[in-house]
Amino acid sequence: GESVTVSEFAGMIGIKATELIKKLMMMGVMATVNQHIDAETAQLLGAEYDIEVETKTVKEDDLLPQVEDDPEKMQHRPPIVTVMGHVDHGKTSLLDAIRETKVADAEAGGITQHIGAYEVDHEKGKVVFLDTPGHEAFSGLRARGANVTDIVILIVAADDGVMPQTKEAIDHAKAAGVRMVVAINKVDKPNANVEKVKTQLAEYNIIPEEWGGEYQFEEISAKNHVGIDDLLDRVLLESEMLELKADPDRPAEGIVIESQLDKQKGPVGTVLVKKGTLRVGDAFVVGDNQGKVRAMFNYAGKPIKKAGPSIPVEVMGFSEVPESGDSFIVTKDEKTAKQVASMRHDKKKEKELAERSKVSLNDLFDRI
Numbered sequence: 001g002e003s004v005t006v007s008e009f010a011g012m013i014g015i016k017a018t019e020l021i022k023k024l025m026m027m028g029v030m031a032t033v034n035q036h037i038d039a040e041t042a043q044l045l046g047a048e049y050d051i052e053v054e055t056k057t058v059k060e061d062d063l064l065p066q067v068e069d070d071p072e073k074m075q076h077r078p079p080i081v082t083v084m085g086h087v088d089h090g091k092t093s094l095l096d097a098i099r100e101t102k103v104a105d106a107e108a109g110g111i112t113q114h115i116g117a118y119e120v121d122h123e124k125g126k127v128v129f130l131d132t133p134g135h136e137a138f139s140g141l142r143a144r145g146a147n148v149t150d151i152v153i154l155i156v157a158a159d160d161g162v163m164p165q166t167k168e169a170i171d172h173a174k175a176a177g178v179r180m181v182v183a184i185n186k187v188d189k190p191n192a193n194v195e196k197v198k199t200q201l202a203e204y205n206i207i208p209e210e211w212g213g214e215y216q217f218e219e220i221s222a223k224n225h226v227g228i229d230d231l232l233d234r235v236l237l238e239s240e241m242l243e244l245k246a247d248p249d250r251p252a253e254g255i256v257i258e259s260q261l262d263k264q265k266g267p268v269g270t271v272l273v274k275k276g277t278l279r280v281g282d283a284f285v286v287g288d289n290q291g292k293v294r295a296m297f298n299y300a301g302k303p304i305k306k307a308g309p310s311i312p313v314e315v316m317g318f319s320e321v322p323e324s325g326d327s328f329i330v331t332k333d334e335k336t337a338k339q340v341a342s343m344r345h346d347k348k349k350e351k352e353l354a355e356r357s358k359v360s361l362n363d364l365f366d367r368i
């Protein structure tokens with residue numbers, strides 16, 4: 001909680017820090033002026049000086065909003081989809097095809113995608129696609145133990161079949177417990193062999209519905225924009241079965257999926273809202289930093305005032321550039337956000353210090 005350093009504690013009980021350090025040494029505790037002391041040590045010191053020390057542990061959870069999911073308030077949210085597959089099997093082409101056929105004509109008239117995610121308004125509902133660069137892809141599936149993606153589109157080129165990264169994608173999706181829809185791509189190619197791909201995937205227990213399995217397959221040509229609508233239908237069908245729901249009426253929680261230092265905007269990050277509604281003006285803690293939402297932009301770069309569950313937004317107002325994968329939690333005010341951030345910061349530093357002293361102790365033992 002609000003822990004105390006040696007010098008702060010000395011000040012509280014009205015003695016010199018150096019004296020307190022001596023006392024601690026006699027108690028067998030080696031400490032420096034800026035070191036934090038734990039509640040137990042504070043109690044022992046209190047006993048030494050005949051002062052009653054009252055300790056209270058404030059935990060992060062006491063400061064963050066604790067909202068139980070209320071079934072009455074849960075509402076449908078759009079599925080968050082990631083495309084995975086072997087290199088050159090058509091991930092980028094598919095994401096482009098979906099964007100070009102489903103987004104471009106709508107509001108933006110040929111928008112250039114602004115952030116690593118976009119929204120599609122298909123006739124049967126909204127779908128959110130993640131399109132984060134390779135090095136940040138890890139946070140596209142799972143971050144800090146939580147699923148980011150609801151559905152994976154596993155793309156396999158019909159002329160190439162199952163390859164090492166196809167297997168890797170299957171393993172990742174299965175480990176994360178994320179449902180897959182299979183897109184067999186490049187069916188326009190003369191050497192396309194759809195049946196072979198199905199047989200290969202069956203070896204990994206990915207069996208199409210028409211063979212009695214539980215996976216939806218769609219044959220597509222990303223390059224020729226063939227099968228895109230049908231693939232989206234399948235994604236939405238899959239999403240219906242998952243019954244994705246969230247309470248939009250609570251403080252927002254989300255995950256940072258990408259971040260950068262923008263020349264004009266300062267530190268910015270794309271946040272995927274998982275619960276609640278994020279609003280301009282909200283204070284938040286993110287990793288061991290904090291901030292206040294100064295402005296938000298949607299996938300097309302349009303300023304927006306609020307964003308509900310599943311919606312990706314670019315957020316301005318971070319104290320520092322956040323890390324992708326960081327959790328993002330709205331707090332009741334800025335003071336609370338700062339308090340939680342500093343608790344997390346202290347914890348991280350203590351851990352680093354402990355690691356370092358372990359190393360130096362080992363060095364010492366190596367030398368003697």
Ligand code: GDP
Pocket residue numbers: 085086087088089090091092093094185186187188189220221222223224
């Ligand atoms: P990624 O590495 O998975 O992102 O694959 P890309 O989307 O970059 O595609 C790799 C290559 O395959 C490019 O030259 C594409 O033009 C080509 N390609 C993608 N989809 C199709 C398709 O449906 N048919 C054909 N013939 N080529 C495709």
Ligand code: MG
Pocket residue numbers: 091092093
């Ligand atoms: Mg690509």
